[in-house]
Ligand SMILES: [Fe+2]
């Protein structure tokens with residue numbers, strides 16, 4: 001984030017204790033666990049379909065939640081245009097790759113592994129730069145708005161998933177990422 005060089009601060013400050021940040025960080029942990037499992041399966045030639053479907057189910061709503069909450073709140077303040085554009089670019093890249101790969105017939109292994117590398121870098125930027133900096137920039141009213149946006153995003157995701165429930169279970173668990 002251009003306003004402050006706060007890399008690494010998240011290890012020492014209490015930004016993860018702020019409810020909306022903790023919520024996003026908890027989602028990052030879930031996404032990262034699934035991403036690691038997907039990487040392990042791709043690298044060992046194991047079936048990837050069910051793991052990819054689970055990652056997609058976690059990642060899609062997470063991206064939407066960040067955009068409706070923290071990103072939107074920061075966008076109301078001047079000076080974050082380029083920073084947010086880069087983060088949104090990462091999201092669009094994830095939508096064009098990880099969220100677009102069909103679980104029953106995943107993309108070739110290099111494409112999947114490259115997308116996982118990009119996702120890991122994005123999450124690291126959010127954890128160690130965006131979140132600590134946001135802790136210093138947003139006031140109580142701003143965090144309230146983020147929290148409201150999170151609950152709306154959850155409701156929207158729940159409504160959206162009701163029609164597609166079972167998509168993960170329908171994923172072809174025999175799908176593997178070819179090389
Ligand atoms: Fe993000």
Ligand SMILES: [Fe+2]
Nearest residue numbers: 028066123126
């Ligand atoms: Fe994120």
